[in-house]
Amino acid sequence: MKRIYLVLPAIMMLGSAGYAGNTTPQKLIAGFAAQAGTTPSAARGKAFFTGKHSGGKPETPSCLTCHTGNLKGIGHTRAGKEIAPMARSANPKRFTDSAKVAKWFRRNCKTVTGRECSAAEKADILAYLSSI
């Protein structure tokens, strides 16, 4: 079993080597910040991502409900499916596909908070997840 944990990061690196993204976290953060006219803040992003929200679905009061307190580790959806690590340091594929980022912000902000996230919030969240 131990061996799997040693091999897993190597497989993930291999997977990411051939992955063709169309953007970078820096570009996305800059874009959302420009749209919002704010300075991105990893601290505000952390507060949003790890805090409890109301107004969304009762099953998912926080981003951490599925992504878990260990953002460098694997999360699980309510249906039991694995979610790759959110922390950019643990998962270099994160935030390199603008369509995916847009899709999951749209879906998950509504599920957790009951509304779409603002451009300022998106810049903060990406700044936080890219910093850890």
Next chain:
Amino acid sequence: MRGISENRKTIPVWDGFVRLFHWGLVACIATAAVTGFLLGPYWIPVHVVGATLALGLILLRIIWGFSGGTYARFSSFVMGPFQVFGHFRDMLAGRESRYIGHNPLGGVMVLALLAVVIVLALSGAAVLGASAKAGPLAFALPYKESGWLREIHEALATGLLLLIALHIGGVVFESRRHRENLARAMVTGEKEHREGDVISAPRAGQLPQAIRKGAMWSGLVVVLIAGLSFLPVPRSPVADYNPLVAEECSACHMLYHPSLLPAKDWERITATLEDHYGEDASLDAESTAEIRDWLMANAAETADTRAANVFQLNPAEGVKSLTDTAFWRARHRGLSDAIFNSKAVRARSNCVACHEDAESGWFNPFEIEIP
């Protein structure tokens, strides 16, 4: 000890194979009965293995019935109706002969037990084929035939229990009547020889011939079962997923095969992705349409698996998901919350945690592995 054996002469009656067959069959039938009557779907493979071994034993016993020694031969205990009736009449009058092998009524019981187990096993293969789409008859029987086949299988199983009760009753009756232990004789193979016993003319068993026939028939049966099991099953669930469906529908949960639900359910589910089982799963209109069309084109109406026949949702009546259906609940009764909440399963909706072939739509009982 010496004194006893001098006074009571014993002779070999049941040879090694007959005894092995008898107790082997007891073990197989007990396994099939416990798993079939008392345990759930998870035990179907054990049930099927027990029944198949029983059938194999009977095949060899039939061969030995024509090639074996004196009392193993059918000719020593299969008698005509007049002899059977005559023995029964004598028994009622308390003046029947003591047969050292099977008496005429015992012979009838042996044939009845063998016949019922054979038909029981064949009807079981039919149920497995029609309802679970597994085994040698999966290619031949549509799901809609599984109801009456199952009733026949269950009636035969109950009938076999009654026959076994009668058989044990007969053994107890005969043992008391002749002051001997017939069950022990089936272990040691020896019976006490008394004056006036009905004995058969000794015949040597033809072991090489029996082995040759046994190998040939076993081989034929194995090839037949394996061959039939590999025949294509009509109206199989679609084998390959549309790539967009595979990508999008597996983002948050296992891939639910389109054959699990009728087209009208897929139509509603894909029209309400904004509130998809408590999550926003919305997609752009073009992707949603492609996914909807493919799911509806390969829905339950196109397949004949059990899953394709038993599931349909009814949100108005509170049946919102597969796990809300009466069928799902009945099939998973007895499984504890601890299993569903375990780290390996995590959710009732995560079929693939235990049904290794869940994403193919087949749900073969042989593919169940509870982690």
